[in-house]
Amino acid sequence: MTQAQKRAVVLLSGGLDSATALAIAKSKGYSCHVLSFDYGQRSLTELNAARQIAASLEVAEHRVLRLNLEDFGGSALTDKSIDVPEDAEDDGIPITYVPARNTVFLSLALGWAEVLHAEAIFIGVNAVDYSGYPDCRPEFIAAFEKMANLATKNGVSGEPIRIETPLIDLTKAEIIQAGMALGVDYSATLSCYQADDEGRACGHCDSCRLRAKGFEDAGVADPTRYVEA
Amino acid sequence: MTQAQKRAVVLLSGGLDSATALAIAKSKGYSCHVLSFDYGQRSLTELNAARQIAASLEVAEHRVLRLNLEDFGGSALTDKSIDVPEDAEDDGIPITYVPARNTVFLSLALGWAEVLHAEAIFIGVNAVDYSGYPDCRPEFIAAFEKMANLATKNGVSGEPIRIETPLIDLTKAEIIQAGMALGVDYSATLSCYQADDEGRACGHCDSCRLRAKGFEDAGVADPTRYVEA
Secondary structure (H helix, E strand, O other), rough: OOOOOEEEEOOOOOHHHHHHHHHHHHHHOEEEEEEEEEEEOOOOHHHHHHHHHHHOOOOOOEEEEEOHHHHHHHHOOOOOOOOOOOOOOOOEEEEEOOOOHHHHHHHHHHHHHHHHOOOOEOOOOOOOOOOOOHOOHHHHHHHHHHHHHHHHHHHHOOOOEEEEEOOOOHHHHHHHHHHHHOOOHHOOOOOOOOOOOOOOOOOOOHHHHHHHHHHHHHOOOOOOOOOOO | OOOOOOEEEOOOOOOOOHHHHHHHHHHHOOOOEEEEEEEOOOOOOOHHHHHHHHHHHOOOOOEEEEOHHHHOOOOOOOOOOOOOOOOOOOEEEEEEEEOOHHHHHHHHHHHHHHHHOOOOOEOOOOOOOOOOOHHHHHHEEEEHHHHHHHHHHHHHOOOOOOOOOOOOOOOHHHHHHHHHHHOOOOHHHHOOOOOOOOOEEEEOOHHHHHHHHHHHHHOOOOOEEEEEO
């Protein structure tokens, strides 16, 4: 592997953050092996966004893994019997939290990374303009990285794997500015928790509000297509 | 939840170890929510064994989650282009190791545990008579537990989740003796890496050898059905 390009597995949801994390991974010289999940989320249009982003950034490969997380229930994003809230929620962990989602996604990325001899996994988590999910915090990422190196051949062979979180300390506006500088086409990204079948955002959910404010703060025209234009 | 029975998620492969771990969880008074995976392993008969064991131990519920780990390749257990070795391998991590398998399984168990408000996840890993997989070691389990409580609502709400490994320090013979005392029907379990379609074991692979020696050391007649009887 001495002459080969260094490899990274990059988690891509189709949203603004993960698209930016992918562009950053690519700008750092990684051959990017991109992983998305079809996990019963309301917005299958998110996966179409992921495919479009992966193609436009000319990644090494893009795989979509099917995961029946809706069987477990417990989240408004996967359980159709729970409504997505349209107003900001009180303190605490929101109902849109999917149980152990980043843990599950990172674990599957870890399995693939081990097979690929990848040296890093990129994930677009953010602990500034975020929804308060516990699995977006730096202390979670550090604990996952430690566990990952005990779980796999990497730790044994002395080739530790790193969990890279290039967005973790950025505001939404800073994320957008970083992505614009790297040529990310944000019109292809989809952040809404309840986009319609044509990929149009609701404009009201927590994710839409954070995104819209990010474009405003960055001084960038919002390219999002909304249901009520 | 004060009057309700305490809950556990129990990982069940259909093998000897996980069947014993399930019987132990039940004996400790847990309502057992059992999780198995259809992850492209060679032995789908393993899943039939899991269903039979779950039914005979009268668990609260049993779910089988489909996971396309074979897409990643890299293991003789999921990649049909790699032969399962029939002789003991040299030192090091064997080719039958599935990348990040226990990490992935525990992560999905964690998501379900969070929804169920379960207080424990049981996994039948063993660091004595085992195949040298890194994700069977006590230090891996401890790191996973720490990560899990940072990842989920549990850690935030002050209801930490425990990863229970009742077999970790037992020899295979001790595992069998513990299971016999709890009424486990080992004739229903399947440990072979390459069982035939009728659930008969090869008798030669690493898993078969460890199991046969366990029955011998325990002084228990081996109930395994072998291809060459």
